[in-house]
Amino acid sequence: MSGETTGYDAARTEELEGREGIRKRPGMFVGSTGERGLHEMVFQVLSWAVTHVLAGHGGGSVDVTLTRDGGVRISGDGPVTAARDTGGTGLETLLTSMPTATEAGGRLIVNLGHGRMGGELFVANVLSSRLTAEVRCGGTRRVQAYARGVATAPPAAMGSAAGSGTTVTFWPDTEIFETTRCSFALLAERFRQVASLNRGLGLSLTDERPEGGARAVSFRFPDGVRDFVAALDVEAGAVLQPDVIGFEREDSRMAGTMEVALLWNGSHQERIRSFANSRATRQGGTHVDGFRDGVAAVVTAYARAQGLPDAVGGFWADRIGEGLTAVVSVKLDHPEYLGATCELLGNAEVRDCVAEAVREHLGNWLRERPTQAAQVLDRILRNVPQD
Incomplete structure (x- = not known):
């Protein structure tokens, strides 16, 4: 033609x-x-x-x-x-x-x-x-x-x-x-x-x-995505409300801001909701990949520091998500989406920025709250297959 x-x-x-x-x-x-x-x-x-x-x-x-x-x-x-x-x-x-x-x-x-x-x-x-x-x-x-x-x-x-x-x-x-x-x-x-x-x-x-x-x-939510995570936990049938871990950060490397909140409860389900410029990214993307990278790295490092079983066979990466409820929201000057539906974020630099922030803030939370950290690790260990 x-x-x-x-x-x-x-x-x-x-x-x-x-x-x-x-x-x-x-x-x-x-x-x-x-x-x-x-x-x-x-x-x-x-x-x-x-x-x-x-x-x-x-x-x-x-x-x-x-x-x-x-x-x-x-x-x-x-x-x-x-x-x-x-x-x-x-x-x-x-x-x-x-x-x-x-x-x-x-x-x-x-x-x-x-x-x-x-x-x-x-x-x-x-x-x-x-x-x-x-x-x-x-x-x-x-x-x-x-x-x-x-x-x-x-x-x-x-x-x-x-x-x-x-x-x-x-x-x-x-x-x-x-x-x-x-x-x-x-x-x-x-x-x-x-x-x-x-x-x-x-x-x-x-x-x-x-x-x-x-x-x-x-x-109107004065606590932003922390309120979102708390509501998701209630919807899932939570009886006792665990502490919601949350933080915000601006990072010039990704030309934007991030807001992340998460908690672990007693369920075996993972619920992660992600957004870019308030658009729901149902297929995830680099912001979700960075979040998972950061969580896996900091929980594994903390467990090793406590003398708990090492991440043999990669079980930490497989099990950390069980009972995890999280909201990952980024607001970018130039969001890039993959696919026709615009439900998958593609900005490559976002992954490292989010992972770094999660390692810092979640790592501080685990060190500052040893009782809650022990509860999180105990829940993960209960799901680890024994030899």
Whole structure:
């Protein structure tokens, strides 16, 4: 075939990413037209809202409401740039065109879905039967309405407003999606994760649809991923709550930060949850590899120092994970993912950075808490096959 029929030049790319291209191929942008794609669209808009809240002051809040008429309202109190948007800049541009490049910000960008970042508001606008965008800034509330990605009127002042922030309300298009009914339980679980991965962030979810009255949940975790690990342990049926080991570190070698928390309990299951820029990395990656390297190295070294059986046959590496619950979260300026699903982190330098930090912090914890360290080692030894 000639390059004419196979190439994707600028005009072809614009056609694919334009309004009609998105509506013809929604799966390219939200994954599917089923429930999974519906939730992906919600997560994409939420990613934008959370990113802007965290960029402002790090401790703001985002409120999400599932409205009785099938809409999704996402309101954040983050900073507003180019709020008086009447000339094709700021929020109006994000809603009506695909960005030519990924937004700058690196580790500050929160990615809650599975797609690429950039264009999330435009995609949601195009795949919604209608959308309203509200900006609160300078004491004024300005609103603009859209229908399937096209503005129905210019932005208009709609009265006064206190504080600053944005609200985007959209109604997923029944011509596109097989279902437009979001799952409260699925969204609530993901919101809990996101709040714990971003210390100080407040997230609330309100469902106005039940006939018996609205239901709501809200999340804010002052201890970050330590709270996440504690919750995972409770879900697994823990009766006594062991100490959660946790630390944070910034490392210029990987151009980012890490936050790690872990504990051992009495179960035989390993539960490790990993994230990169708040995106769930279900296939793991270099951050998980580094975590495992660090844990295996420090526990084996500590056991040898205590005169316990050596790591003959590599049993430490095989057994250390039993009963281990952990969350490994990294936030990188330039995350690199392997594979089409972006669920496997590939940044090579991350492995050594995480391993080194785990060796240091877990090693200190074992030395400073000999009673708890003995309990951890005793649990591992009970699972070691005897000669």
